[in-house]
Amino acid sequence: MSSREPGAEQAAGTLRERIISGGLRPGSRLSEEQLSDALGVSRNTLREAFRLLAHDRLVEHRFNRGVFVRELSDADVADVFAVRRIVQLAAVASATPGDPALRDARIACAAAREAAQREAWLEVGSANMRFHTALASTLHSERMENLIDSLMAELRLAFHAMDNELRQFHEPYIERNEALLELLEQGRRDEAAEALRIYLDDAERQLRRGFRR
Amino acid sequence: MSSREPGAEQAAGTLRERIISGGLRPGSRLSEEQLSDALGVSRNTLREAFRLLAHDRLVEHRFNRGVFVRELSDADVADVFAVRRIVQLAAVASATPGDPALRDARIACAAAREAAQREAWLEVGSANMRFHTALASTLHSERMENLIDSLMAELRLAFHAMDNELRQFHEPYIERNEALLELLEQGRRDEAAEALRIYLDDAERQLRRGFRR
DNA sequence: TAGGGCGGATTGTTCAACAATCAAAGGAGC
């Protein structure tokens, strides 16, 4: 599969990993010459990869200056959470107990627990986000899923600004996600909505406090 | 301004116009060789332009096959309206009478009336969409505005499938938009929400019936 | 120290070529 992938997407994939894993930090410039060399692709192909990453908002293209790993501003985080409130609350309001998407959410919860045991906090974060993506898929809208995916990818950029506090940030949400899921599986939508609302408030506050510095 | 624009964006702009105006019909393939020649840019630059259009979902890129003007399926239209219901109803619920965004909406209404007098129905459609974009901007979220913008651009692809019925489709909504705006300016949110709900149901039904053929 | 211009480095764009891939045309076998 991976050998059959177009070069541009493959390059974009490895860059995406490096950004998410923190190897490439927000604000750093991605030199075309350097990277095309390192990734073994031509400059033109690398540029195409950049466009794919820009589409995910992981990278920012400034004309005649190059592409930079995106740096989230306080306003960005606030905006992301504003969207999350609208979309995810709508999802919770429409989720029915039998929905197969809830099983995916359950799987994500298990993955988060497992990663927590290994103290792999970035993976815990990823699993928690898959949880929310799964919740959003109860809307059964392709575009809404894409939107949430994009928002989650964007939020990861803010994770790295929390440095040593990764554990404190991610760990508590494992249980809260499970509790939220429990409510949804029991069809207690109003309580789930309230739990989600509090969840989002807390996460936004922590993230904005954490990386404002 | 236009002479200072990067070549790729300029090319994307003229292609966007041709697609929206109907010169390039959904389903048709955009040949790299032909278009790079016609637009006076190299293949590489044209490819960059394609990426920009693909980002707006106006164009679809199939690997090793080329790029095609997007063709909306019935499911696509349904999905777009599912998103609109969530986002736009949230916008109406949070809109306050004094919001400057409502003035933009008023301007869009006027533009629609003016275009209707000239029987420029495609322009009426554009103005109606600007109306909804303006409404969505009461959410004061950059990402939400982008989302609605993108959905509206996408919907234009479906307009052309309505052929001769453009007038019947667009004209009635001029008044309905004005009525909706009136309710919002008076702070009667619940009534506005109900009006919008009916509006979206009607528009979806017409659009899906109109182009399924 | 402030301001202006010079030069190096990087991006933006073009061009020509080749490899990889697909879709349609044509032929072999039944």
Added chain:
DNA sequence: GCTCCTTTGATTGTTGAACAATCCGCCCTA
């Protein structure tokens, strides 16, 4: 006549080199 396979032509994917345009930091000047 039909199906399946191969071939072929056209188109995209990718490369590398070249040049123009632009920006940034440096040095020079006042």
